[in-house]
Amino acid sequence: MxxxxxxxxxxxxxxxxxxxxxxxxxxxxxxxxxxxxxxxxxxxxxxxxxxxxxxxxxxxxxxxxxxxxxxxxxxxxxxxxxxxxxxxxxxxxxxxxxxxxxxxxEHLDPLLPKVAAFHKSFCTAANHLGRLNEIEFMGLYEIKNAFHDLIHFKFREIFKETMLQAKLGLRMTKKKRMHFGIQKVKHLSDLKRLLKKAKKRAADGV
Amino acid sequence: MEIAYYPGCTLHASSQIYDIQTKLVLGEMGINLNELEDWNCCGATSASKTDDFLSVAMPARNLGIADNSGLSELVIPCSACYSRMLVAQHRLASNHRLKDEINAELTKKVKGNIRIMSILEVLVPKAESGELAEKTTKQLKGLEPACYYGCLQTRFPYDVPVPDDVENPQGMEIVLKALGANPIDWSYKTDCCGASATVNDIDTALLLMSKIFKDAVARGANCFVTTCPMCQLNLDAYQEQMKQKYDIDQDMPVYFITELIGVAMDKSPEELQIDRHFVDTIGLLKELNLI
Structure with a gap:
């Protein structure tokens, strides 16, 4: 045959x-x-x-x-x-x-969920205040990760990941590379309109 | 001489030292940096991986501000911001429908008249004319840096004018030679450090960094020099982990180019804030009697 x-x-x-x-x-x-x-x-x-x-x-x-x-x-x-x-x-x-x-x-599950969570969190955080605040971004990313691991019962992964990023945060703080202030855009209206347009275009399949 | 300046988020956060040093060093050369008013995030690589329209729209707002600033040149030290702004400018110039659609939402409209420059495009002409050497008092003797450009300084997803050789750029070498350093010739200067993979796919990032590191060490470099805050942070903060995994025992400080120019200008380590690195950056400079 x-x-x-x-x-x-x-x-x-x-x-x-x-x-x-x-x-x-x-x-x-x-x-x-x-x-x-x-x-x-x-x-x-x-x-x-x-x-x-x-x-x-x-x-x-x-x-x-x-x-x-x-x-x-x-x-x-x-x-x-x-x-x-x-x-x-x-x-x-x-x-x-x-x-x-x-x-x-097409709502396919990302092969590497962490990569998808990273870029999505970056955009959400960057467009929230117009400038990227690293703590907000990494916080969002870790929450997304933890949620994904939680629904897949990967409790050990959550612990491992949290420890890893906490350690990096601590080292960055020691070297004065961690920024604790909030940076933001004063006039957000242009960005919000552009964001709305991006969402509409995505929904319309443009 | 006045140039518009876009620092980007990183230079106001984890790589604040690059912002401080850029202002200090360019200021010394008589260049006054005029920060774009109320600038926003460029979207970096994440926007283009998430939403194509946003990847142009986010830098477009900054371009509109720059086009209406009354200045003709805009310097962007961060390689990611530089790349995204240059690509957005190119796409807006070649796609009028997209430009109109974005301009409709902008208070300050994109015209397309600002000239976008990387920090090397500002420094190289000054090095070639001898102006840079005139402003310095120290020769960087004994410094053998591996000039590391990474991806975004010379490679673009669109046909934009690239100011240097794509595969073997020389900008940093020209600047450092003018200061008396002896940059090594090596093969991994435009290879990827892993970028955001250090956070979301660490094994891939460590593998890429190990190749860059091994080649630089094998060619006899005693430090890295870079213009990209992402490359700088990755090679610096993850160096220990990478060395353990790949059984390497040499340390390599990772300097911003502005740091070394600052040293040649006899600025103090405190002024330049050279200590804000993970791998020790002071030891080598002391050993070579540069500070």
């Missing part, structure tokens, strides 16, 4: 490719798999078989499920080495950002 080598659904694949291309503004069909991106990727050792070129291949083959949730999407450090070295000027890091947004819109 012959095994199906490739499961390819033309229409769904086309739609997926178009969505990724238009949202990321990257011409992924130009990729000829030279793998310069893979050679330069600093997290390549940590992402298993998923390298930037293979991520592009996944999209081109219409493997939506894999493309939206894999180690590269969550381990990417946005260093932009792949895109800088690409002979066809494809910024895979922009594609990864798009895939992250899409996976969030």
């Amino acid at each position: 012959a095994l199906p080598v490739l499961d390819y659904e033309h229409e769904n694949t086309q739609a997926f490719i178009h969505e990724v291309m238009s949202r990321s503004e990257q011409n992924i069909t130009a990729c000829y798999q030279c793998r310069r991106c893979a050679a330069g990727c600093p997290v390549g050792e940590e992402t298993g078989y998923v390298t930037p070129d293979r991520l592009i291949r996944m999209i081109l083959l219409g493997d939506r499920e894999q493309a939206l949730s894999n180690k590269l999407v969550w381990k990417c450090v946005s260093c932009y080495t792949c895109g800088t070295r690409c002979p066809n000027e494809i910024q895979t890091a922009k594609i990864i950002e798009t895939l992250k947004h899409m996976s969030k819109e």
